[in-house]
Amino acid sequence: MTSLTWPGAALDRGRLLRLLQEYGVYAALVVLFAIAVGLDGSFVEMSNIRVQLFQVAPTLLVALGMALVIGTEGIDLSVGATIALAASVVPLYAGYGLFAALAMALVLGAATGAVGGAMVAFARVQPIVATLSLMIGVRGLAEIVNGNSAKPITESGLLDLGSRSIGGVPEMAWIAGVCALLTGLLVRRTTFGRQLVAIGDNRQASRLSGLPVRRVLITVYVLSGVLAALAGVLIVGHGAEADPANQGLNMELDAITAVVVGGTPLSGGRVRVLGTVAGALFMQLITAVLTQHNVHTSYTQIVEAAIICFAVYASQERGTR
């Protein structure tokens, strides 16, 4: 008898899990938002929303690049250091205007990504090791470039970028939104995006199918570096100072959290861009809600840890069918 009833039960459980994996993060986001508003009606006020968006924009940018890297079964721990490197060169070029500083930062971000990507694609260093070495080395480099102390930024273009809003929404958030849209398009519609996902799912088969595996891998890390550098410039503009010793700290972990909570499996072969956006928003909201209700940071961290564990558990279940 049990053998007859069990498959049905398993199917229901399986379907439930699949639904949870597909839409869980969106549902959680809505529920969390409702709770936040229920607890404190002022949460929906535009000023608060804007603060949240300012904070989530850089994380989201970094998470988008991270989602691409994770889609190839890799990981990029160097993004926090890349933010610091971008921050360190902004004061040097800010005198030439916003675009010079931005261009320089992005080039350096791309270069960092290229080094990591080359280590992964050509030297076959494991991604975690390759980018860990960059994470350490590049932050050191950033501190050398900048010197010991944080430097104030006065360039108006940069400051505007970090503080102005268009239609009530911060420019930073617009930029992150557009990047998310482009990343989604990249993954879904382009040759590169499809190749990226295929390589993450089965690298050997992709190689035998003639896919440019190395080129795709390097490009993915370059994109991740560029997005991190962009995030770094925004952080500098928003904070009105360049502080490579502190900016971007732990950002790689926040980005990975957003990607994982958004339902992208760490085993590669799938990139969920919208899920990553929701994951970043969710983590931002939960931190904000807990902080605003005077929950101590230590407890906030424990709650975040529990969410990550649950998200990873849910995404793993998919693999076992």
Next chain:
Amino acid sequence: MVQQEPGPGSDAILEVAGVDKSFAGVHALREVDFHLRPAEVHALIGENGAGKSTLIKVMTGVHRPDAGTVRLAGREREFRNPLEAQAAGISTIYQEVNLVPLMSVARNLFLGREPRRFGLVDTRRMNREAAEVLGRFGVRVDVTRPLRTLGLGAQQMVALARAVQVEARVVIMDEPTSSLEPKEVETLFSVIRGLKEQGIAVVYVSHRLDELYAVCDRVTVMRDGRVVHTGEIAGLERLKLVSLMLGREMSAVRDKGSTAFDSDSHELRDGQPALRAVDLTVRHRLHGVSVDVHPGEVVGLGGLLGAGRSETAKAIIGALATEQGSVEVEGRAMHRRSPASSIRAGVVMLPEDRKAEGVIPNLSVRENISLAALPRLSRAGLVSQAKQDEIVTFFMKRLRIKASGPDQKVGDLSGGNQQKVLLARWLCLNPKVLLLDEPTRGIDVGAKAEVQGLVDELARDGLGVLLISSDLEELIEGSDRVVILKDGRVVGHLAGDDVTEDGLLDALATAPESPDLAAAPEPPDPATTPESPDPAERPQPAEPAAQAAPAASTGPQPANPADPAGPAPGEPREHPAKESQS
């Protein structure tokens, strides 16, 4: 533990009786009996999946049998792990060296039983003894070097020396020669003979027949998890051995086979081959393999496990780096081969391992089909959905891919449908040459017939096909010509009426080992009667021809009814294997 009365097999040092073992419902071993006598070298052979490895693992305590017993020196034993088996005197040398690569050679040799002085390892004595021991195995190296700096062959020798140092009563060698040079093989053989003199029994797993005849006393043949033969190896014909392994009787007469291949041979188009591979050489795997494939022709690659068939296909497309050799596609030389450049040139390969090297399991049918064609389906890097859907719909219909739709995940499809998806991936590129490595392995009968029919159709449309198949029937009926490989060398060709199972079996069994033996072609043997061109009756210089081939009088029928009469009576046939070249 129950002390058993010494049974009838008490002369055996190691005795396996009635052993069953299944994994997740799949029977790997069925009622297997295996007797190993002291001081004998016992060959254990069989094709992939025959159960050799499982049997070894039962004997060495890696697996525990579901039923049956393992006795060592007359006592029933239940080894819970390989260490217990080793302590009892069963040493195993695996194909891959399992030592510590970063430790010194001497350390590896004495790992776990280092000579000590005052409680510390006596390094000097250890090094001296290690050099002595290895010297006996023909390995003269600085024993203080890390093991990994040694060649693979030398590493294998260290593993062997270590296995023998431990007081072993039984030594199991799992394809010990796969990475050895010919000279090292000779050393290994003399070591084995030395073991024999000491009364140690050796289980020797290999698929190189020449080695078996050179060093083994008895042989056990396994197929589909059963022991199908045990006996003295002297006097056992190679042909018999091969047909036992493959489960094919010499003269299985068949008017029309059960495969879906159209039996007409394909019309050969003239002139230039679509693919010409010359002198492909890969260290330890291929030694100067040359193959031509003409447009509209199906060329079979025959050979036993480990003959280098898959390696040949991989070397052609550049998935396996070659030391020498060249590939021409329609007369144009391919420089710096890679899978990508081969695909651009029109040469594509359906890999043997569908799961690991073929499908992208979590992507949809649509994406798997269009994977290799993506650059052609896009403009400025953007994939054209319309073009993609057009191709996908066409091939899903043409190959009758059964899926809930183009969006279904390929990982959820059956093996046969996965294989069709992979075929579609290549066919939408309009290739010139198709390399098929075991295209019907592990797929159901219906899909198998469809794939076979499709291969036929493609060849008729002018595609050149290189077909690798362990299914002899498929190979013979599907191919217009067969190139026979053995130990990474081309040892024979079958063409026209010679493309028969018997011809292939014969060539596999009798192909000489070294190229210089093959160099001298013999004249057609007058002793062969025209009615029975059964090659088994042909006297072989190395073997007694006394053993009668089963049902030899019927004679084999060529599987090719295009020539219904078969070879005309009175017309002596050139022996296929004698066309060997090096």
